[in-house]
Amino acid sequence: MLSIALLRVVQNPFRYVATALAIILGIAFFTATSVLTTSFEKSLNTSIEESFKDVDVAVRSTNKIDTPVFDARERIPASLADEIAAVEGVAGTFPYLAGYAQAVTAEGKTIGGADAGAQGIAWIDDPVANPFDVVEGRAPVAANEIVIDADTFESGDFALGQSVWVLPAPASSPFTVTGVILDREGSFPGQVVSFTLDGALAVLGTSDVDQIFVEADDGVDPLVLAERINQQFGGEIEAVTGNTLVSEFQDVIGSFARIIEIALQIFAGVALFVGAFVIYNTFTITVAQRMREMALLRAIGASRRQVTVSVMAESTAIGLVASALGAAAGIGIGWILLRLLSGFLGDLDMSLHVPTGALVGGVLLGTVITVAAAYFPARRGARVDPVQALRETATETVLASRGRSLAGFAVLAAGLAITIWAALGGDSRLLIAAVPLVVIAAVVLGPVVVRPLSHLLAAPWVRSGSITAELARDNASRNPKRTATTSLTLMIGVALIATATMFAATLSNLIAGDLDEELLADHVVEINSNLTFVGAGLDPETASEIAAIDGVAAAVAVRDSFAEIDGSFTPVTGIDTAQVTLVADIEVVDGTVTGLGADEVAVSIDTAEDEELAVGDRVAVRFQQGAASLVVAGIYDRGEQLLQSWLVDNAVLDANLPRSLDTRILIRTDGADAAMLAQIDEALAGNPTASAKSRDDYIDDQAGQLSGLLTLLYALLGMSVVVALLGIVNTMSLSIYERTRELGLLRAVGMTSRQLRRAVRYESAIIALIGTLAGLVLGVFLGWAAFDALGVGYSDFTVPWGSLIAIGVAGLVAGLLSGVLPARRAGRLEVLDAIAAP
Amino acid sequence: MSEATSAAPAAYAVGAAKYYGSGAAEVRALDGLDVAFAPGEFTAIMGPSGSGKSTLMHCMAGLDTLTSGHVYIDGEDVSAMSDRQRTVLRREKLGFIFQAFNLVPMLNARANIVLPQRLAGHDPDEGWLNEVVSTVGLADRLDHRPSELSGGQQQRVAVSRALASKPKLVFADEPTGNLDSTTSNEILTFMRQAVDDLGQTIVMVTHDPKAASYADRVVFLVDGQIANEMRDPTSDAVLDHMKTLGN
Numbered sequence A: 001m002l003s004i005a006l007l008r009v010v011q012n013p014f015r016y017v018a019t020a021l022a023i024i025l026g027i028a029f030f031t032a033t034s035v036l037t038t039s040f041e042k043s044l045n046t047s048i049e050e051s052f053k054d055v056d057v058a059v060r061s062t063n064k065i066d067t068p069v070f071d072a073r074e075r076i077p078a079s080l081a082d083e084i085a086a087v088e089g090v091a092g093t094f095p096y097l098a099g100y101a102q103a104v105t106a107e108g109k110t111i112g113g114a115d116a117g118a119q120g121i122a123w124i125d126d127p128v129a130n131p132f133d134v135v136e137g138r139a140p141v142a143a144n145e146i147v148i149d150a151d152t153f154e155s156g157d158f159a160l161g162q163s164v165w166v167l168p169a170p171a172s173s174p175f176t177v178t179g180v181i182l183d184r185e186g187s188f189p190g191q192v193v194s195f196t197l198d199g200a201l202a203v204l205g206t207s208d209v210d211q212i213f214v215e216a217d218d219g220v221d222p223l224v225l226a227e228r229i230n231q232q233f234g235g236e237i238e239a240v241t242g243n244t245l246v247s248e249f250q251d252v253i254g255s256f257a258r259i260i261e262i263a264l265q266i267f268a269g270v271a272l273f274v275g276a277f278v279i280y281n282t283f284t285i286t287v288a289q290r291m292r293e294m295a296l297l298r299a300i301g302a303s304r305r306q307v308t309v310s311v312m313a314e315s316t317a318i319g320l321v322a323s324a325l326g327a328a329a330g331i332g333i334g335w336i337l338l339r340l341l342s343g344f345l346g347d348l349d350m351s352l353h354v355p356t357g358a359l360v361g362g363v364l365l366g367t368v369i370t371v372a373a374a375y376f377p378a379r380r381g382a383r384v385d386p387v388q389a390l391r392e393t394a395t396e397t398v399l400a401s402r403g404r405s406l407a408g409f410a411v412l413a414a415g416l417a418i419t420i421w422a423a424l425g426g427d428s429r430l431l432i433a434a435v436p437l438v439v440i441a442a443v444v445l446g447p448v449v450v451r452p453l454s455h456l457l458a459a460p461w462v463r464s465g466s467i468t469a470e471l472a473r474d475n476a477s478r479n480p481k482r483t484a485t486t487s488l489t490l491m492i493g494v495a496l497i498a499t500a501t502m503f504a505a506t507l508s509n510l511i512a513g514d515l516d517e518e519l520l521a522d523h524v525v526e527i528n529s530n531l532t533f534v535g536a537g538l539d540p541e542t543a544s545e546i547a548a549i550d551g552v553a554a555a556v557a558v559r560d561s562f563a564e565i566d567g568s569f570t571p572v573t574g575i576d577t578a579q580v581t582l583v584a585d586i587e588v589v590d591g592t593v594t595g596l597g598a599d600e601v602a603v604s605i606d607t608a609e610d611e612e613l614a615v616g617d618r619v620a621v622r623f624q625q626g627a628a629s630l631v632v633a634g635i636y637d638r639g640e641q642l643l644q645s646w647l648v649d650n651a652v653l654d655a656n657l658p659r660s661l662d663t664r665i666l667i668r669t670d671g672a673d674a675a676m677l678a679q680i681d682e683a684l685a686g687n688p689t690a691s692a693k694s695r696d697d698y699i700d701d702q703a704g705q706l707s708g709l710l711t712l713l714y715a716l717l718g719m720s721v722v723v724a725l726l727g728i729v730n731t732m733s734l735s736i737y738e739r740t741r742e743l744g745l746l747r748a749v750g751m752t753s754r755q756l757r758r759a760v761r762y763e764s765a766i767i768a769l770i771g772t773l774a775g776l777v778l779g780v781f782l783g784w785a786a787f788d789a790l791g792v793g794y795s796d797f798t799v800p801w802g803s804l805i806a807i808g809v810a811g812l813v814a815g816l817l818s819g820v821l822p823a824r825r826a827g828r829l830e831v832l833d834a835i836a837a838p
Numbered sequence B: 001m002s003e004a005t006s007a008a009p010a011a012y013a014v015g016a017a018k019y020y021g022s023g024a025a026e027v028r029a030l031d032g033l034d035v036a037f038a039p040g041e042f043t044a045i046m047g048p049s050g051s052g053k054s055t056l057m058h059c060m061a062g063l064d065t066l067t068s069g070h071v072y073i074d075g076e077d078v079s080a081m082s083d084r085q086r087t088v089l090r091r092e093k094l095g096f097i098f099q100a101f102n103l104v105p106m107l108n109a110r111a112n113i114v115l116p117q118r119l120a121g122h123d124p125d126e127g128w129l130n131e132v133v134s135t136v137g138l139a140d141r142l143d144h145r146p147s148e149l150s151g152g153q154q155q156r157v158a159v160s161r162a163l164a165s166k167p168k169l170v171f172a173d174e175p176t177g178n179l180d181s182t183t184s185n186e187i188l189t190f191m192r193q194a195v196d197d198l199g200q201t202i203v204m205v206t207h208d209p210k211a212a213s214y215a216d217r218v219v220f221l222v223d224g225q226i227a228n229e230m231r232d233p234t235s236d237a238v239l240d241h242m243k244t245l246g247n
C-alpha cells in the first residue's frame, strides 16, 4: 500500500505543484521570520559584547524612564569622571555622551529623511575604550573639530578640513572635519559625528554625560570595583560591571526580537492556515477522482485502514518534501530580509544565523499541517464501497444539504447576536467568542451560498448572452463544496485586509476630524526627523522670529516630549501656555490651561478620569533630567489630538530636560500670502529639516501616518492571499483534469479554444469574486464590531468604499489571472485525446 | 438515389492518408483513400476493428488532420484550415453523435441541444427545434440533466443536437453501440426519417449489419482502404459480405 501511495506522487508530480507551493510559501515565511529575528538578535548581541568587552565598570544615574525603544537615563555630571579616577583600583575613566547631532552638507541639506539615524558622540581618547577607529585624518582635539563616519562622509561628499554646519548647533558656529571614523563592531548604525568632550557638551547643551566608563587596574575584579564606587558615591549614582551592561542591552534586544518574531509569525500562521485549506481541497478533489481506484483496492482486499494509510503516506511524502523546500527557501528569504533590515537600520552589521530549532520546527509543522489537512479526505476515501469500483463515477453536482443550511444559519445568527450585543454593550472580550462563530458560519454556509452567488455574479455577463459565462457559472456551482473551500481560503486574507483598511481609514478620519476641530493655526512648522526624543528640534529663537513677521498673529512653540508618570512612559507636550488658546481650540472643563506655571500641569478629561485626578491634585512626574511634583491646574476635553493628554508650559521642560528644543510651531496669521510664507521660510533657515505646512497639509499628513503601517500589513497579509490564489489555480487545474472528456466534447461540437479558455478564466474569476466579496463583508463586519467594542461610536466609523471597491476589483483581476494557466492548459487539449480520456 | 449522386457531394476525400508512428511501427490508419458523400444520402461505414473507420470520420469532420490528401466539406478544403476555422466549421456545418458521453453533464437536455448554436452566437430556430424535439419524443424531458436520462434518451438528445443546427452533414460513430435493439431501432428510424423528410446527409460508422440496413449505401473499409461498397443494403447482404472480408 505504501508503495502505491508513493508511486502516485512520483507518477503525477504536477498535480501536487500548487499544493506543495502552498506549503512551501507558508513554511518559508515561517522559517524566514525565525532566521531574521535570530540573526538580528545574535548579530547585535555579538557586536554589543565586542563593544563593551573593554568596559570593566560603567557609572551612571539610577534614574531612568523606560521608553518603548530605549532607556532614557538621567545624565550625570561630567566632573564626576575626575572624582571616580581617584578611587582606588581605577586605571582610567572615559566619559560617554551621545545625543542628536547631524552634519549638514555643503548644499545645506541633511542626509536621509525623517527616519535617518543620526547621533553626536563625545570622542573617547583611548583606542581600546573607543569603539571607533580613525581611518583617515586624525581625531578631534579642539572643541570646534569633528570626525564623521565613513558612510556619511562619502554620501555627504564631505572633505577633510571642510568647515561643516552640525545640527543642532547654529550655522554660525561651524566645525572643521579632521578625520573619518569607522566603528569596529558595526554597532553604531546611521550617521555619526564625533566631537571632543567639550565640543559635544556644547552642541548638546549640557554639562552632563550619559555614563562614565571605568577601566580597572590589572588584577582588580570589576565587581569589587563597582561595589567600591557604589559605596563611595551611592545615592543616585550607580556603578555596574561591563557584563551587566551587556546583558541589559541583550535583554532589550532579545525582547524586541521576540516581539517582531511573534508578530511576523502570526502572519505566517495565517498563511499556513490558508495553506491547510488548499491542501485539504487538493486531497478532497484527488481522492474523489480516485474513488474508483480506491474502490478497486477495497474490492481486491485492502482494508479501510490501509486505504487511509496510503493517502496519509502520500500526504506525508508531499508534506516532508515541500516543508523541507520551504525551510530552505526560508533561509534564503531570511537572508534577504536581513540585508534589507540591515540597510534600513543604517547598514548595521548583521550576519546570518540559522536556528536549527526553527528549521526542524518548520519542517515538522508543514508536514503535520499537510497530513492533518489530508486526513479527512483520506477517511472519506476509505469509506468508499467496493462495488463503486464497478460503477461509473460521475462527477455530478453535489448539493448542499438542508441540515447544513439550518446549522449554518443557526451558528451565523448566534455569532451575529453576540457581536451586536458586544457592540452595543461595549464588551470587546465577547467579540472573541463571536469571531469564530461567524467564521464557522462562513465555512458551513459557503456551499449553500455558492450557487446563488455565482448566479448573481455572472448575471451581467450571462444576460449579455455569453454562453462562456453561463458555462463558467454552472461549472463554478456544480460542486459547491469545492468552490466554497477554494473561495474561503481567499476570504480569510481579504477579510483581514478589509479590517485593516477599515481600521486605518477610521483612525485617519478620527485624527483628521479631531485636528480640524482643534487646530486654530493656519500653518504648522515641523521638523523632518524622528529623533525629537533625543534632542532634534528647533532653536526657540525661531518661534520668536516668526512671531515678529508682519501679519503673524501668533507663533506658538510646541515641544513633544515624554516623562514617566505613575510608573509608565507617557507623552507630555510642552507649549507656550500663555498663547495656547490662540492656536488650539481647547475646551477647558475645569481650572485653566492658560499661563501655566513652572509647577503646573493640565490633563485631558479621559486621563483625569483614569488617574482619578482633580484640579489641585499633585502628580509626581519624572522627566528625562529631573523629577517634579506638578499641580493639576486644569482639565480639558477637546485638544487631545493636537496636544496629547498631559500639557505643561515649556518652562517645565526647560527645567527638567538636558536641553529642550521646539518640535512644532503653530502659526496663526491674519491671512498668509506668498511674501509672508517666504519670510517664514527665511526664519526656518536655521534648520534645514524644518518646513512650514498649510493647515490642510498638516492635517492630511497626520491622518496619513498610518498608511505606512497599512502598507506593511498589506504586504504581510499578501502572503495569505498569494497562497489562496495558488489554491484557485490548483482547484481549477484539478477540475480541468477531471473534466477533460467533457472539454473534448465541447470542443468537438464547436467551442473554440479561445471560448474554452475564457470560460475557465471566468470560472476562476467567479470563485475569486465569491471569496473577495465574502471577505469584504466579513472584514467590514468584524472591523465595525471591533471598533464599536473599543468604544468608537458607530457614527465615527468610516467605511472606505473606494478602497473596498479597489480590493474587490483586485480580487476580480487576481481571479482572472489565476485562471490563465489552467485556461491555457485547457485550451491546448487535443480534441480527440480529450474525448478518449478515461 | 441517382439524382442525389449526380449533384455535387456534401463532402469528399481525395487521397486521404493518415499514418501513426514511423518506421517499422508505422500504422496506416488511412491509406490514401478516395470517398464522397452525396447530399441527402445516409451512408454507413463498416469494416473490421482497426480498419480506420473512426479515423476517417474524425479527419472528415475536422477533428483530426490528415498526413496527406485533402478533405472537402461543402466545397471547402478542410485540410487547409486552422484549428479555429475547423472549430467554426464543426459548429456551423456539422453535427456529431458519439457512441457515449455525448452530453455536457451540468447542462440540461435543452441546453445541450442548442449548445453549438449558442457557442456560435446564433439564436436557435425555435420552430425547428420543437419539431426535432417532438419527433425524437423528448418534449417532456427537456429540463432534465443527462444523469437523469436513460442511455437511449441521452442518445436522442445527442441526435437532436446534431440535427438542431440544420448541418450540411451529420457524423455518427457507433451511435447505437451501447443501446439495446429496441432503442437502437428508434434512434435509427429517426435518423432515417431525417434523411427522407428533411434531406439530411448522414455518415454513420457501425459494426451492426442491422443498423447498416437503415442506410442508402454501405462503404466497407479494410486496412485504411475502401474494399467495397453496397447500395440499398439489407442486414443479410451486409452480413454475407462481411464474412467474405474475413471479419
Ligand SMILES: Nc1ncnc2c1ncn2[C@@H]1O[C@H](COP(=O)(O)OP(=O)(O)OP(=O)(O)O)[C@@H](O)[C@H]1O
Pocket: B020, B021, B027, B028, B029, B047, B048, B049, B050, B051, B052, B053, B054, B055, B056
Ligand atoms: N492516436 C493513435 N496513435 C496510434 N495509432 C492509432 C491512433 N489512433 C488510431 N490508431 C490506429 O489506427 C488504426 C485505425 O484506428 P481506428 O480507431 O480508426 O479504427 P476503427 O476502424 O474505428 O476501429 P474500431 O472498430 O475498433 O473502433 C488502428 O490500427 C489504431 O490502432
Ligand SMILES: [Mg+2]
Pocket: B053, B054, B055
Ligand atoms: Mg472506431
